[in-house]
Amino acid sequence: MIQHMNMVFQADGLSVGEGAFLLACCNHTDDRGYVIASMQQLADEAHMKERTARDNKQRLIKRGLLAAAERYHPKTGARIADLYRVNLDLLGRMKRKRTDYGPTVIEELTFAAPEETAGQTPRQIPPPPPADSAAPPADSAAPPADSAGGVPAESAPLLLPSPTPSSLSGPGRPSGDGSEAGRERESEAAPVDKRQAPAEGQQQPEVEVERVVAAYAAAAGRPVINGTRVRLRSAAAELLAAGLPAGWLADRAAEMPSRGWTDLERHVERSTVPIPSQQSAEKPSNGLPSWCGACGDGNPAAQHNRRFRTLTGLPGGELCPDCHPEHVSTDA
Structure with missing residues (x-):
């Protein structure tokens, strides 16, 4: 739980190894501090060897910050993930005193505008005037005072807020296909179908x-x-x-x-479900010769699809010499 991990960050008196192992435990805690995790999993998340993780676990148990119990499968008796509990009350009392780390925020970061563009001769910059006559640069000018109390106004944000919400599920965002709100969406664009579309004249309604x-x-x-x-x-x-x-x-x-x-x-x-019989004709409506019934490995799809008219019944196999359109048209 993130709140318990934050308590570890604020605790005083923990060694590096104890803090890392305790952070790994708090990554799985519930609201009462219980954890179900294997030692190998906690060691991996604490970025330490399993032997080092066991040593830190024992130190935390001796300090009263951690309790542990082995668990076994009730039917098979096999060893399963151990049960741990973090002493949240004691961990909360170890919070270090508030410390002033000094200023961490500056007003603004700026960049100088480029002085030249590609393909142009660099502009000659005149030498700066004497210090007593030079005007203050624009970047160092004092910010405008607030009209109400004379306090300098805050710097303008570096990035303007977007006029549209960034969430895919936010209100007012069109779904793109006209469907109702809440419809299932994909986080990625729909894959491009690379299969060849049916020839003109065979497009289905x-x-x-x-x-x-x-x-x-x-x-x-x-x-x-x-x-x-x-x-x-x-x-x-x-x-x-x-x-x-x-x-x-x-x-x-x-x-x-x-x-x-x-x-x-x-x-x-x-599929082995039989296909309903079509109108009997010498050739089907798709222009294929009549199916010989022997190829396609008994797959009824061979009656309507040339890809299955092979001796193996799989697309790409040896073409049937009796009913595949390439052989029949050649022999005709």
Whole structure:
């Protein structure tokens, strides 16, 4: 707790090692001074070896500033993190007397304006006039007196306050996407989707893409953050362009939040749920030849997506010689 760490800083009579170990303990205290931490953790936070940390712990226990007890798992009997308690009352009575350390604030720090710019001849500076006739420099002029009591006014702040709040969640700041206040945001910009968008003529209606995203959000029970929304929309558009039904895709998207997944394409690749039968035709609407049914390792996605028409069923594998469009168009 920060208040207890501040008490250590103000305490008098502690050695360097005792103060460092006590600070590490106070980093984990509750309002009564109890600490649950292992010796190795406290030694690391105190920047000392474990043996040195144990020596400082014993010195603090002898001084009455610390109490310690070993803890064991109630079922297995294994050693777990020890229990400590900092004597906050005694630590508070060790507060050093108030000390005047002298002035620590100056009125203002200033910088001289540059005398020349790049590419120009340096300006010749005349020698200073005699001390008795020279006017006082602008920087050393006395600040204007306050009109009420004649007290010099405080120096102007070096940085002007921003007209807009700096907090992302502050009132009045637009969310950027028109959503209501309190909507989940990302601290970083949404990642740029580098996958190739579907070719012209295969773009799916916006309502079908949003249907897939909405199914994911409904299953998650919360608004979809910007980065996840970008990835879902891009994957949904590509899979819809490949001929997969929007309803089937929405059902697959609804399965993802409970498993902690956000990659719709990979989930669709691994899904074993059968795809509803499409209108029978010699070639699907996406221009692919009829699926031979033997390639793709039984993945139904191969019926509508050329990437899965391989002998291994994985994108990048050896192309199926019977139904992959590259082989069929070559043999035709």
